[in-house]
Amino acid sequence: MHADPGGPFLIQRLDDADAPAGPVNAAGPAQLSLLDDDAPRWVWRSPRTYRALLAAGVRVTRAHDVELVERLLVAAAGRFGAPHGLAAASARLAGLPEEPDPPPEADDEPPGLFPSAAPAGPETLAAVVAVHAAQRRTLAGNPRLALLATAESAGGVVAEEMRADGLPWDADVHDDLLTTALGPRPAGYARPRRLAELAADIDAAFGRPVNPDSPAEVLRAFGRSGFELPSTRSWVLKKVDHPAVAPLLAYKELARLHTAHGWAWLRTWVHDGRFRPEYVVGGVVSGRWATRGGGALQIPRAVRGAVRADPGNRLVVADAAQLEPRILAAMAGDDALARAGGREPDSDLYAGLAHELFGGSAPDGRAKAKLAVLSAIYGQTSGDAGVHLALLRRRFPAAVDVVEAAARAGEDGRIVRSWLGRTSPPAAPGDEVPARARARGRFTRNFVVQATAAEWALVLLAELRAALHAAGDPARLVFFQHDEVLLHGPADGAELAAAMVQDAADTATRRLFGDTPVRIPVPGRVVTSYAEK
Known part of the structure; x- marks a missing residue:
């Protein structure tokens, strides 16, 4: 399928040989939802296509993401980092020079936009069909890589659904947590009260004004006190016997909170009680995910209390115990x-x-x-x-x-x-x-270990999403990082959802490793706040 901005969804059925089995048709959300009742595998260009579907109120059962899969296949063929976009893949099929991949689209662009270098409408759909068929031929002789392609595509589906649903976030609680840690919200670009107090303590300890936000100034101040330090990293400072160390360490921690998840972050990223980061599936070379802005994969403990279930709902927090050694x-x-x-x-x-x-x-x-x-x-x-x-x-x-x-x-x-x-x-x-x-x-x-652990986590996500859907969605996935998942749903279904996490983990282990004595515990805890983890 394909979606042009502002236009209809274009779909075409494929036969068992991945060849077109009918004409190109335009379809609306209602028709697409009916078609998904038969659980077909939807083939699309990139996660952005699914973003357009979600915006139209359509969720699918399973998918094949051409650009995510192409990146895997290009690397497997010994061309790591080569262009993997639809335009480049189409050019390779035609024996033409590859087109470079366009830069990532801005998150505020309308869903479904595609680079001008790519053909539009039916031509794009034809390119998706052709590249998909070539990918399936390549994967046919490699069952492990085929499983990875399926899991990577499922990851793209989960990532877009989590962005659409959002992570429940109480802005008032976040503001209270910041006020407790930093003092009242300052006007303009002034330091919060607690940071200003610590800065004054640092000045007093050195006997002169020192800007704690400037590593160079801090190093010079320690040098004047007889300590030649290689850096201002916390582990270096902890070895130094000087009265400025304690307030400086406290300042660094709180300044990091203020900068990364302070009031500016709250204003930018939390709307209508939801935090909606843009996940980048396979954004790290090992296959781990990344995000574009928002710092979703580094939510500090200081503000986790703001991640709260809606009234009448619960969170399920589950993380894999000692994942990499078990993998x-x-x-x-x-x-x-x-x-x-x-x-x-x-x-x-x-x-x-x-x-x-x-x-x-x-x-x-x-x-x-x-x-x-x-x-x-x-x-x-x-x-x-x-x-x-x-x-x-x-x-x-x-x-x-x-x-x-x-x-x-x-x-x-x-x-x-x-x-x-x-x-x-x-x-x-x-x-x-x-x-x-x-x-x-x-x-x-x-x-080899981290990448395999990332694969296992992808399969867990796919299995858990499918199981939740089959059970009538007692909860939905709302957050994922490396070896941890968060679910959100009605309180009366929370225990069922928690048990389903371990079932999905066991299934993921069998899918990757077959009959193995290894078990990866992923106990789910039912909580009202992420801080209760």
Whole structure:
């Protein structure tokens, strides 16, 4: 299907061979809703097409997003970062030079707008049909990549629905939280009262005026006091014995809140009791999502109390416990590591590992076990991390082999792939230099695990959305970040929705890894506020 701005939706049926099975027809929202009763797979150009459908009151069961899938296929073919828009894909099919992808459309443009470089109306629909058929032929011989394409498309659907529904946000509560933390809302560009007080304390500690918003001034002030610091990062400042450190750390934290989620943010992003960020599916190379503005993936604890269910409704908050280590166990088929992780909702993988590695006798065994696992995934080998990693390697060789093979591939300049086939960026010129090669090895070591975890999360979203719809929508997905989901719906359906999250997680694990002893606990908690998490 295709939608031109201000025009009708153009649709065309496809046969089982993905070829046109009838003429191009114009359809309105009511007709599209009736057609979706048979749960067809809608094929469209990009998530923006679905945005136009949602604006018309139409929700679909499933879809194939041509541009999201093309990005996966271009990278899998060894051309990471090549243009993946409809115009470029059409040109490739015709043996013509690729057109560069246009810049992302502004969020305030009317839904359904397409770049002028792309053909309009029926011609665009024909291009969507042709590119989709070519993609299906490519995916036919690669079931894992086909599953990723399906999940990525489902992610595009979920992202647009979450934007349309919005995350419930109480602006009055947010204002109260800011006033408690910062003092009354200041006029103009003045500092809030609490920040002004802390700035005065910093001046007093240094014995002269210092602008705490200027790292250069702060470094010079510490230098005059006999402390040569490499930066003003919090972990650096915490090691310094100086009376300015405490007010400076407090200032940095509150200034970050004021800048990133203060009154200006509230005025810009929250309307009619909803926060509607624009999610970017696969916006990070590992497949994790990003957002365009709004900082949706970094909601600070200080304002989470403003995320509140509507009257008579509840939120379900669910996050995957120790996701990446469990994903690694499943990838490696490391049954011993899977058993250490346990299968109960409150299972603690690191505690289980502590028992396996240290016999449960070390008082800090859990911390050591966690350090060992994170060292394996992120490549830290210095100090105690290297010692604990060596112990992990002896006890769980299959799991460690997965990440170390990925690290060697990265150091050698080779690409690596996730479980379903998402492809890492290629080596850049100069990556053969030893220091850069080691850094690339650390990246690819983490990539294979993080990207597979992102795939698992996509499948969870798809399964959960489908299950909720089949159950009559006891709740809807309203927020997602990496390994956490939020649902919102009537109070009487909240417990059912919470249970459905774990069911979807178990299904996602089976879809990716088949019969595995690994279980990824995703307990859902029914709350009225995100702060209750």
